[in-house]
Amino acid sequence: MNNDLPERRDERRMSQADLAAAVGVSRQTINAIERDRYDPSLDLAFDLAEEFGCRIEDIFEPSEDADG
Incomplete structure (x- = not known):
């Protein structure tokens, strides 16, 4: 799943x-999501969207090679 978390974090410095502290996960979890090695749970995706004041779809989009 592609995401723009690094850009959003950079905009907010x-x-x-x-970010991990703000949403209650480890730094390693954020790193794994940003590197497309881990897809967040729906709850975490909502928390991330809330943190950035946007919709989940604004942050995440399916990868080109995703099934479906």
Whole structure:
């Protein structure tokens, strides 16, 4: 799943650790999501969208090679 979390963090001058603390996960989780190694749970996706004041679809989109 593609995402624009790094760009959104940069706009706010947030580190991965800052974002992780804001949504209640580890920095490693944020890193894995940003590197497309982990898809967040629906709850975490909602938390991330809320943190950035947008919709989940604004942050995440299916990868080109995703099934469906």
